[in-house]
Amino acid sequence: MSGFPADFLWGGAVAANQVEGGVREGGKGLSTADIFPLSEREKGGCFDRTWDQILEAAEDRNDSGYPKRRGIDFYHRYREDIALFHEMGFKSFRFSMSWSRIFPNGDDEQPNAEGIKFYHDVVDELKKYGIEPIVTLSHFEMPLNLTLKYNGWTDRRVISFFEKFAAVLFEEFHNDIRYWITFNEIDATIHIPLTGAGIVKEHTENLEQSCYQALHHQFVASALVTKLAHEKYPELKIGCMTTKNLKYPATCKPEDCIQWLQETEVDAFYTDVQVFGEYSYTVRKLWERKQIEIQEEPEDARILKENTVDFVSFSYYASLVTSAEGAKKEKASANLLVGEKNPYLKQTPWGWQIDPVGLRFALNQMYSRYKLPLFVAENGLGTLDVLEDGRIHDSYRIEYIREHIHQMELAIEDGVLVLGYTYWGCIDCISASTSEMSKRYGFIYVDQDDQGNGTLKRIRKDSFNWYKNVIASNGEIL
Template identity: 30%
Template sequence: MDNKLIFPEGFWWGSATSGPQSEGSFNKPHESIFDYWYKIEPEAFFDKVGPRITSNFYNSYKEDLAMLKEIGLNSFRTSIQWTRLIKDLETGEPDEDGVRFYNAVIDETISNGIIPVMNLHHFDLPIELYEKYGGWESKHVVKLFVRFAETAFKLFGDRVKYWTTFNEPIVIVEGQYLYEFHYPKVVDGKKAMQVLYNVNLASASVIKRFRELGLQEQGGKIGIILNLTPAYPRSDSDEDIEASRIADAFFNASFLDPAVKGSFPEKLVELLKMDGVLWESTVEEDRVINEGTVDFLGVNYYQPRRVKAKEAGSLDDRGWMPDKYFDNYDMPGKRMNPYRGWEIYPKAMYDIAINIRDNYDNIPWFISENGMGVQGEEKYVNEEGIIEDDYRIEFFKEHLQYLHQGISEGSNCFGYHTWTPIDCWSWTNAYKNRYGFIAVDLKTKNKTIKKSGRWIKEVSENNGFYKLSQDK
């Protein structure tokens, strides 16, 4: 029996990074929220490594994109930094050097035969807009984001045909307003839910502007990148299943439903109303969300969520939190990535594929991130100086096998992007864990292709691979 898995014709084999994690902060007219946080609290970042240099893409994009071509990638997602492109945050007037840089990156990507996918927000709000208006708490910031997006569309829409509004917008809510892992580390459930609404509104408003500018007629498509963490109940008890449904409504459907269906999950709205933390909105804003649905969906998948019914005595003193309706469940025997502290559960790829097929109109979608961060990869260097990251190849194969199963059962998936092409800076983790097909030496900035980079080239050229001898 032939055990080769072939993917649909024209399938995207690519990888994703972001502006703030790869470019370095050279020559930007504004600081992002992360630039500022590092400046005031460098000790919050692993080894005190900040976003100044990152993988130096600003200076080395030509060489970097040539390496992406060398490892066979046919598509590449990065982001346009609001803080780099825009000189005047109120009017949306562009910065001359930002325009030059992004034009050069886009042209170089295309000249290498690689499809550019451009994202507009990757956790990198300009710090001025937080200090002045409260960031995403403000509807005015929503308007300014639309002006930024419009500038980007007008400058680059003739060549960039795939756009996304936000990367992992639920992380803005969780990190900045609930769980204190992104600056400004506010713990305020009411503000968190307003931010959740405002970011959905910002995404839909940008999509509306995209269409008003006629970019669809020019072959352009616009979507959003969501990190989906399927919520699996501890047991099949009614209480555990209900807990998992509520967790799913908060962390997945709160952005997935508005993006694809144009409305929020009824369950979520009902709970927020009951708890007195529902966002403020107008009929007109709701209409924008209703009409501003996506052309396609990007899905970042790393780990599942395991939940159980709320147990007595497990309430905390942080005020209203989504956690009042469930507890996280530490499932015995789960496979772990010990470096990142995340569960490895490839079957969720299949579950996501079928969920999109059955519950979200089988919208066109792609895996926009999937990856394995490992600390201390230098211990896997062979005599030729190549990192032999077989663990990463196996991780990708396992996930791709389940993705292929979903596609073979009719899910409309058109691509697979890993995180990330070149080891990049990862927020407070900095360079603690490495994810790339290509290693970067932080001292010399030299870049070398890992074993996984040679593997993905073969996969891309063959549009498939021989599956593992046994599924895990």
């Protein structure tokens, strides 16, 4: 007997900037994601650009050098892709509605009708198959103009532009979309400022100060959007989302445990503000030590306190270790962070440590802290897939997901309330960090290489039918 509730939202997740393409179609404007070229993996990805590189990319109409501009052509193939999701039995599909497709410049007076129509068509297709849409408002694709003109979220005026964007989507889709997430991995603003908040380093006097200021503006924007939804569309559920940067103390040495506690508290604050409606003493003290002074308007404290989220979602891919002597230890990667390597864990070819038990740990830790429904919005294995005789035999991916789902089930048996699980990159897409196609996550193989060559044919991997059986059995058959 499965431990998953009968209404558990099994599904998959993507982001508009990694799948849609159609960058010059339907009135879309360029987004921050559209300026990143293919990056060499060993150089650490492509989350940053200089001002000159940004201007050059903005003016470059040769889109072939910018993989996210082509995506996997979901813009034209969404019906085919959604039919495949239905074949797998998806109960839900998490995706983003590109801000620059609705407001091409971000600060436009009127929304783009063609962009709205596209998303109506996508939602109608999902509803036809009974798939619950879960929409992220901002997923690393803010209009590029807001970076060029305002230096992204460092400017408080961007709050009103985001409110306007959300208001249009709520008005258009409130009858069809129940679950909304305001910002994807909101902590990215600190870790990757250009991608997370449209911040150009050269245009800041103190980058860290600017990042925390931008983050404050995002928190206020999220609260105001939540307020709008709760007052005008009370049936909607608004959630926050963060990277779950799970860490373990290296030893039981008290100094290591203190280091772990302090880092864990700082990592949690991105969600704390949106759940509790205030900044913790830990973060206030951090700012004091770093001499960071956040400009807060008199009404901000009330706005944050009165407009907290309905559920908490997060991405979980890997875990790290921390200690008081971390600088001397061997390093490993975990999504947006680099930390100490755990000798008990295997790694992906991209150096991310595989830790299924950590998902159970994370779910219990977060539910104990927030006491709100949780949603595993992203979890997945990005690795190299080899096409053999027209097939992909990805037993390694099946093993990865099986173990994570099993640990999620154990967390539910522990008493954690989990709404759903949307596997990241359910169809192969452009990598967020390096713009590669080689780093594949999907149940569905897309015939396209790093340079954009290929037929774009969709091919079911072995994991496709495996996940289909998982959903059909509500997690009983793993």
